[in-house]
Amino acid sequence: MSSDNRPFVTDDSQVLTDTRDARMTGEDNRFNSKLREAFGSSPFILTKFDKFMNWVRGSSMFMLQFGIACCSIEMMHTYAVKHDLDRFGAGVPRASPRQADVIIVPGTIVSKFAPRMKRVYDQMPEPKFVIGMGSCTISGGPFQEGYNVIKGAEEVIPVDIHVPGCPPRPEALVYGVAKLQERIANGESSPVTVKPYELEQFGDLSRDEIVQQLADDIDEEDLVMRYNWADSP
Amino acid sequence: MSLEEPEPDAPATVEEQSADELAELLGDHVIGREEHLNAPGYVVRPDEVQAVLSTLKEDAGYDHLSCVTAQEYEDRYESIYHLKKYDDPTQEVSVVVPADRENPVSQSGEAVFRTADWHEREAYDLVGIEYDDHPDLRRILLPETWQGHPLAEDYEQDRPQVVPLREHANPLQEDHRSEQDTDTMYLNIGPHHPATHGVLHLKTVLDGEQVADVESDIGYLHRCEEQICQNGTYRHQIMPYPDRWDYISAGLLNEWAYARAAEDMADIDVPEYAQVIRTMGAELCRIAAHMLAVGTFALDVYGDFTAIFMYAIRDREKAQNILEDLTGQRLMFNYFRLGGVVWDLPEPREEFFEKTRDFLEDLPEALEEYHDLISSNEILQMRTIDTGVLPPEVAKSYGATGPVARGSGVDYDLRRDDPYGYYDELDWDVVTEDGCDNYSRLLVRLREVEESAKIIEQCIDLLEDWPEEDRTIQANVPRTLKPDDDTEIYRAVEGAKGELGIYMRSDGTDKPARFKIRSPCFSNLQTLPEMAEGEYVPDLIAALGSLDIVLGEVDR
DSSP states (O other): OOTTSOTTOOOOTTTOOHHHHHHHHTTTOTTOOHHHHHHTTOOOOOOOHHHHHHHHHHHSOEEEOOOOSHHHHHHHHHHSTTTOGGGGTOOEEESSGGGOSEEEEESOOBTTTHHHHHHHHHHSOSSOEEEEESTHHHHOGGGTTOTTBOSOGGGTSOOSEEEOSSSOOHHHHHHHHHHHHHHHHTTOSOSOOOOGGGGGGGTTSOOOHHHHHHHHHOOTTSOEEESSGGGOO | OOSSSOOOHHHHHOOOOOHHHHHHHHGGGEEEEEEOSSSEEEEEOTTOHHHHHHHHHHHHOOOEEEEEEEEEOSSEEEEEEEEEOSSOTTOEEEEEEEEESSSOEEEOOTTTOTTHHHHHHHHHHHTOOEEETOTTOOOSSSOTTOOSOTTSTTOOTTSOOEEEGGGSOOGGGSOSSOSSOTTSEEEEEOSSBGGGTBSOEEEEEEETTEEEEEEEEOOTTOOOHHHHHHTSOTTTTSTTTGGGTSTTTOHHHHHHHHHHHHHHHHTOOOOHHHHHHHHHHHHHHHHHHHHHHHHHHHHHHHOOTTHHHHHHHHHHHHHHHHHHHHHSOSSOOOOEETTEESSOOOSSHHHHHHHHHHHHHHHHHHHHHHIIIIITOHHHHHHHTTSSOOOHHHHHHTTOOHHHHHTTTOOOOHHHHSOOTTGGGSOOOOOOOSOOSHHHHHHHHHHHHHHHHHHHHHHHHHHHTOOGGGOOOBOOOOSSOOOOTTOEEEEEEEOSSSEEEEEEEEOSSSSEEEEEEEOHHHHHHTTHHHHHTTSBHHHHHHHHHHHTOOHHHHHO
16 A cells, blocks of 8 residues: 555654564554554654644543532433443543533522632633533523522633533533533633633723723722622623 | 331320310410411410410420421511421421511520521521521521512512622631631631532531531522412422422422422312322432432542442432433423322333332342441441431421431331321331431431332332223312412421421412422531531531432522
């Protein structure tokens, strides 16, 4: 076969070694794989660094062990036997946000919990990704009319993938995670989020009139917060 | 309940007072009488609550304050204390305490029943009644800076909640040592923590390794369930929500709580066939719920995410598959309807029965495995025996029910004591353990799984032989239900965690005027300081795990 059709195969007649021989011919074939055979003697591939990093990020994701409400039961089932999310390279629950790449938001967010969730999210290292699980994280779901319910996770933190359902089946969550991995590998999910307080670092940007007006409106002596997050400044 | 065995000794010896005898006992305290569907109601002056409650507790034996309901009428506020007897929960009495519309103050019952503490705080938080002599009247479910009382009449939901930032100090940024005592350390456990089983926040003060003080901060999952039920119609719109109170697969048990209250209120008879299906489904749910309780308890004690937890999930999956065949959903079943269930058993029925039988056949072996791995394990025994001790009297005064009470030797199970469904026709036993510790509560759950399996097996036998022409799954219920004006009822069932009660008041429309949920976990969680103070931190975690709370039900 001519080497034109197989771009990754280099002419290996000159670089055969005893070790490689032993591995390829079966005496010690523990390291053989289809991939290795395809690569032949040269275990190198050329790619863009960004692309490689995206692939790596998507292929090994640590999830934050984070339970809120009903959906967390189905989330536990997704991690556990039968569905075993770890098969897809994304199922190691980490108890600390500082060790996690992905936060699955599994349930209704209420006014008291929203600031805490934001805090947990802020503690995760970049790049970080968010999967909203269930209808509550989309709109408040069945509890939307409640006086205390945040109408969707996106009012508090940015969400990459929404998995609808009440609760979604584990299969649906697996699909959502696979979709997220696909997006990350393709570089479609933004890996870095700029937080409002980080904007201070760009304080030397020129202020236009609107920004100036907004800034003047803020009474710095007495800042307020609101429980309805959508209207918050 | 077994017909061969002697009747449990308790109900026979409980003295029952008639409504008039009670009125006589209370004497001048009573300023009016009401008739609730479940119990006689006595209206008392707001400054005599303690005297009335302690008379009923000491002289008439009403030792279980199962719930405190607060509500607002056009001309007054009202708190209702629903009292029962642990020995015979069919004996009930309601103490109705009206309070002034302009200045709603009434006396606290906390000095008589410790459980009134949280219940009254909730009433203050959501409805706005203030309780005199209450030791710690703060908001409990909503953030402390919340404005207004959301279940009060004049609450405007659309008004933005604007709070100055200085009033909303972040508790994590405070001094980490308690102010008076510099030898102790203040530690936040939660609201995001793997051992709190959800979004519970424990404010603990540690003295070295020992817990000097622990206070649960709840409300991180307060989803306004009561408000949502008050906005839904009896017939169809409320039933999906009970699934989401105790979401650990206990859906059918919760649905039954609403179904029972509403059916008694509207006087609906459920066909026997539907009752058998309900009983079977409910017990499957109980198995699934207890499996998760055991799995996560082992997770808390061993920190072991592998064997036991996975075994428990494996068995839950089996139960969930059966429930999915039955109801069409894995977790949120929405299977009960007022007057029955939504559809019959899945066809082919033989396959369903066989599948369920297979599950029950494998169960003894699985339980053997749990006993090998958990209850006979020395490490677990060292961690759990004689830790988290909850004496029966303390458990009663906090209104603890379910496996928590039964682990303390309180023989209280509504399935037997206040029979509903098909339970009184079947042969099963109530499990109690006398150890009062974490280990007993674990054992109660494991043994209750066996009892549930017994019930399911008998139900299947019954269903298999049920004549085909007699399989009525729903009674004939009007499309719109409008119970009579001002009917009040409090009804409870034995949920997975204990007594799950519902208070409803109708106002002549097709929606309840007040819908109050008595959550077992809410009362059970109150016992945590009793169990944990003075113990080591790991024992606090074990005690919390053995309480088996689910935050959806604590916060509602």
